[in-house]
Amino acid sequence: MTTQTEIPKTEAPAAAGEAFSTLVVRIWQEPDHEDGFRARLFFTAPGGKPLVGAASSPEGVLDMACAWLLALEAERRAAPGTPVG
Numbered sequence: 001m002t003t004q005t006e007i008p009k010t011e012a013p014a015a016a017g018e019a020f021s022t023l024v025v026r027i028w029q030e031p032d033h034e035d036g037f038r039a040r041l042f043f044t045a046p047g048g049k050p051l052v053g054a055a056s057s058p059e060g061v062l063d064m065a066c067a068w069l070l071a072l073e074a075e076r077r078a079a080p081g082t083p084v085g
Contacts, residue, residue, distance in 0.1 A: 021072055025061055043068050047075075 023043040030036040039061045041053040045068075055061045 023065060023068060025065070027061070041065070041068075045071070 021044045023041065025039055025041050027037070027039045030038055035056065037057055039055040039058075041055065041061065041064050043051055043053070045051045053064050055064060
């Protein structure tokens with residue numbers, strides 16, 4: 001049985017024009033496999049859409065995190081009135 005609990009927000013509301021993004025990485029080992037490293041990544045895509053990814057190596061986690069950060073930066077730079085540099 002799965003239950004959900006409402007978690008109170010502890011963050012201050014975002015100021016006008018301010019954006020927040022989140023990346024959560026959960027890792028575990030599966031001892032029955034030769035390479036037992038597993039990870040699940042929960043993140044917001046540019047535009048705020050929630051996405052889930054999976055990786056089977058630390059390098060895979062870093063690749064996904066890097067791609068996510070680069071996409072966020074590209075979105076920020078493409079926004080009107082954003083200074084370049």
